Amino acid sequence: MSPALPRPALAAVLAVPLLLPLAACAPLVDPVAAADEERSSVRAPLADGGELVVGLDAEPDALDPTLSTTLVGRQVFAGMCEKLYDVDAESGLVPQLAAGDPVVSGDGLEVRVPLRTDGVRFNDGTPFDADAVVRSLDRHREMPGSTRATELDAVQDVRAEGEDTVVLRLSRPYAPLQSILADRAGMVMSPAALEAHGEDFARDPVCVGPFRFAERVAQDRIVLEKSPEYYAADEVHLDRVVYRPIPDDSIRLANLRAGQLDVIQEVGPTDVAQVSREDGLVLLNQPSSHYMGMTINLRDPDGIGADPRLREALALSLDRETINEVAFGGVYQPACGPIPPISEYADETVLACPGHDPGRARELVAESGAEAPVPVELMIPNDPVNILLGQTVQAMAAEAGFAVRLEPTEFASSIAAAQAGDFEAYISGWSGRPDPDGNIASFFTTGGANNYSGHSDPEVDALIEDAAAATDPDERQELYDELVPRMQEANAVVYLYRQRYYVAHRDGVAGVELYPDGLIRVAGAGRTAAAAGDGG
Incomplete structure (x- = not known):
């Protein structure tokens, strides 16, 4: 952290009143202390029936597990598309549509997944079996444009063995496979729906889940209805779940307070302390594997991505501790790499920060020969919190000789631009995965599905592959200790x-679950019996 930051540019950001309430109106609660009070769910007797309205922080992308790329899309999938495996409250992996853990051969090249087939049906009534799993996995691996292809790159072949076993043949041992199958690559789609809709599956998605897709009105709502085909339908209390995209944190919270929403996906960082003590509201709070970062387009010949000295200078200009304090009131954590502190592979090497050194940053700008201030176009999400983040980055970068121009961009448009390589620098996030490979491979492997930067380094590709193939934890740790600094450089x-992750709901709701993967689980949610009795 730098010794004296109130230079003119940064002082102007520190003076921005956007997210700093007047002291007379501020809650007498330490926001950092409130942030540390973890809670994953509230239990209470529930009434049957009714609907739950969930406020999301953005419009989800395509509701197709093969193509989806966003956390907000995964929020909707959590209500309607179960996976072969799931993540539990401790970030462990547990069977969901699988009947047990994968059985791996001695050479690590064959993986057998037992399936739950007794009484399990897709939401259109189609039986769930091994053939259906094979069809979905093959689609994930082979469909043009699939964002699952990188995740399943080690899978050479998938076959059904009877109705209740799937056998995956691998090209190399692949330790992250179970973790991969606990996300969209493990979602199984109805063969009947795939036959009917093909590449347009997102128009009427059908999976196994507690709720089935009913309708989608763009920029307004996605509606799910209780599925009578669900194998545990008697444990589902709600009739409907309605997801509404509301990008502005303040508006989303105001709607929750007014009773127009029952749950909101994300509480703004400066509202955390207030919500944690507010009558009528419940705050769920979990650590995460999430990170936000600035992706730099290495393929842009006219941008800073073309010169490693300018990229390093921009990185050195940023003080992550101050960013957390200024933009987020201290309730988040500085991040310097893809592996989170809650990972079993989080040691001092992978968590270490490259540092904040504006003096060295100015030297690198001079060494590059670029004329200062060096212009940088930074695409950022178009909401107040991220605009303040962008202003903070802008002010810090100015101290090193950059003139950052902010380009606030609507969420879906920013993803399209990133995928097309139509950006110079782009602030975006990743919700994170339990296994480190899920936070690394698709972003840094040559040709990776989320490799928007265009990074390509054969030695890094080999390290990524070797780390994913290592089944010994100590060996994997050594490989990540070598890999992560290379990525940072x-x-x-x-x-x-x-x-x-901060999720809030009204106190007449219970059974909503929040785990460190950030997904809002609604299968066991409902109106409390007390609230239903009061007509609330």
Whole structure:
């Protein structure tokens, strides 16, 4: 952290009143202390029936597990598309549509997944079996444009063995496979729906889940209805779940307070302390594997991505501790790499920060020969919190000789631009995965599905593959200790902060579950019996 930051540019950001309430109106609660009070769910007797309205922080992308790329899309999938495996409250992996853990051969090249087939049906009534799993896995691996292809790159072949076993043949041992199958790559789609809709599956998605897709009105709502086909339908209390995209944190919270929403996906960082003590509201709070970073386009010949000295200078200009304090009131964590502190592979090497050194940053700008101030176009999400983040980055970068121009961009448009390589620098996030490979491979492997920077280094590719193939934890740790510093040196992604997950709901609701994967689980949610009795 730098010794004296109130230079003119940064002082102007520190003076921005956007997220700093007047002291007379501020809650007498330490926001950092409130942030540390973890809670994953509230239990209470529930009434049957009714609907739950969930406020999301953005419009989800395509509701197709093969193509989806966003956390907000995963929020909707959590209500309607179960996976072969799931993540539990401790970030462990547990069977969901699988009947047990994968059985791996001695050479690590064959993986057998037992399936739950007794009484399990898709939400259109189609039986769930091994053939259906094979069809979905093959689609994930082979469909043009699939964002699962990188995740399943080690899988050479998938076959059904009877109705209740799937056998995956691998090209190399692949330790992250179970973790991969606990996300969208493990979602199984109805063969009947795939036959009917093909690449347009997102128009009427059908999976196994507690709720089934009913309708989608763009920029307004996605509606799910209780599925009579669900194998545990008697444990589902709600009739409907309605997801509404509301990008502005303040508006989303105001709607929750007014009773227009029952749950909100994300409480703004400066509202955390207030909500944690507010009558009528419940705050759920979990650590996460999430990170936000600045992706730099290495393929842009006219941008800073073309010169590693400029990329390094921009990275060195940023003080992550101050970013957390200024933009987020201290309730998040500085982040300097893809592996979170809650990971079993989090040691001092992978968590170490490259540092904040504006003096060296100015030297690198001079060495590059670029004329200062060096212009940088930074695409950021178009909401107040991220605009303040962008202003903070802008002020810090100015101290090193950069003139950052902010380009606030609507969420879906920013993803499209990133995928097309139509950006110079781009602030975006990743919700994180239990296994480190899920936070690394698709972003840094040559041709990776989320490799928007265009990073390509054969030695890094080999390290990523070797780390994923290592089944001995000590060997994997050594490989990540070598890999992560190499990724940091490239500055293709400049890591900024690690978000905690803050979800709020009204106190007449219970059974909503929040785990460190950030997904809001609604299968067991409902109106409390007391609230239903009061007509609330």
